[in-house]
Amino acid sequence: MDKTPKTEPRQSWTFSREVNAEIRRAAATGIYDIRGGGAKRRVPHFDDLLFLGASMSRYPLEGYREKCDTSVTLGTRFATKPIELKIPVTIAGMSFGALSGAAKEALGRGATLAGTSTTTGDGGMTEEERGHSEKLVYQYLPSRYGMNPDDLRRADAIEIVVGQGAKPGGGGMLLGQKITERVAGMRDLPQGVDQRSACRHPDWTGPDDLEIKILELREITNWEKPIYIKIGGARPYYDTALAVKAGADVVVLDGMQGGTAATQDVFIENVGQPTLACIRPAVQALQDLGMHREVQLVVSGGVRTGADMAKALALGADAVAIGTAALVALGDNDPKWEAEYQAMGTTAGAYDDWHEGRDPAGITTQDPALAARLDPVAAGRRLRNYLNVMTLECQTIARACGKSHVHNLEPEDLCALTMEAAAMARVPLAGTEWWPGKAGF
Amino acid sequence: MSVLDLQAMGLRAINTTLQSAAGSGDSFTIANPRGSHAVAVGLDGPLNVTVQGSTGYYCAGMNKEAEITVEGSAGPGLAENMMSGTVTVTGDASQYAGATGRGGLLNIRGNASSRCGISMKGIDIVVHGNIGHMSAFMAQKGNLVVLGDAGDALGDSLYEARIFVRGKVASLGADCVEKEMRPEHLEILADLLSRAGADAAPGEFRRYGSARNLYNFNIDHADQY
């Protein structure tokens, strides 16, 4: 046998197995990969921040006894009926069409039990969610599917969607498999078409027009409803400033890890800024305009725990919103369906072909048999429990930092584990007093 | 017939008055609009409104059942997302007239600018003059009738809306094609022309609609857009 030492076979970092598999898939099919969920790559995130806690110079609150308020009011600037929430976490907009009716109902039930709001999505308002959501935010999207003045008036707030973190600059997508008779009817589309909703609003083009659009919506709804503007994490400083200029009551800022029902993978992974990088510039814009806390900031994109929530609030947000985590709480990607995930060539936790409508958990589907697997009452309770846990976690941290309201958390309570996170969050790198860009260094 | 002076009362009071009278079938005249935005929006029932002069953005937005006439020209987004009723403008309409409209009749006696009938979802629009580029972009349902000429990229990415043009079409957008005018289309057109008081014969029009090639993604169609 030849004993000459051999070079080990070496996989390329650049042309990894995954990359090559994707090239082969593209070559075979001629179409880009479409999937649900948010960015899967690792980007600087809340995990890269830590709270300092109390010490000689900071006085903590008693863990279980002393009050730590979590209430938040959204829409105090112009609306005569602002939204009062018990907890500073809301359910983000997810369309009926992408989700089943039962899933929308479960979101409404869970959010209502926990004292917070839920949000419609591209595709209009369903009875399932209006009926089960004490507070419902009605999205005003470029597609305007199902848009009508009656639903505007029976909403508790209106959210004008300019962008989404998963795809700033992209429109919605719902492929033919999910365009059932009911979904098609609500969207005024033929059944079974691949539905690509518009990426631009049809009747306004910039912040000056948007200001007039907001005037119209307020005139139609008697100036009662808070008007939110949702932006993707693209240019958070200017987008926030322009949203305020256009007359928003609330800015909803969604970073690149934010989920989507269906978008090109290349878009999800390569467009937009991480959530962590977006918060400080947005807060800065509000502060520069004297509008911090007057125009509320809701942050979303990869929020999973009470710690994430506490960190977002400490950086200046008024509340957070969750999409993916809420679906997981309902039962999405549950390992109990592993055999079915395997049969589809995937595994629990990685399943993201939500656009195909074959979700074993019965959430991202329009198939009646699959949808029947989700019990909206039990799923709603799971969501309630999860929201309660998030809140308790956030309070635990806030008390340890000596705060009687979670909104009293501040950047000074934080340090960063990496240079990148320090630069983005503008808090000191752990063990130093420095962050990249800080003046005087 | 009550006359409401917009400059004297202010927009909020005008719209509140109209909104609370919607359903009564009463008649109102709005004097001195002077290009104000969001005039007579969100009316939710039978009512007659005549606006004496030109309006700004979104006049008659989301109208339900009311009959609204603008004696002048209208700014962008006239009768956007209208649900039902009739909106008439005696002059011209700016961009996105009838955008996303879901029902009713929008009758434009002059010309309409670009993106007329964008994303329309069931509304009928009759334009007595010409229309600008990108009209009926992504139009889903309803009828757009043009007595004059149409600008570039008519009906781009069209779904099931029907387009009838009497004059010249500068160019058709992606997936929009000329289609055969069948008797049922002549009938629809005759009805729309008569409701809009348009002096034109259905036989003078050509019909355009979706080729439906882009309804489901096919890589071989990528060069069509």
Ligand SMILES: Cc1cc2nc3c(=O)[nH]c(=O)nc-3n(C[C@H](O)[C@H](O)[C@H](O)COP(=O)(O)O)c2cc1C
């Ligand atoms: C299944 C699904 C459907 C969505 N549909 C919409 C939508 O219709 N409109 C919208 O503005 N955002 C939509 N989003 C984005 C969410 O509103 C939100 O921005 C995002 O999920 C937040 O990030 P997270 O998933 O990491 O919590 C959707 C997200 C998911 C997961």
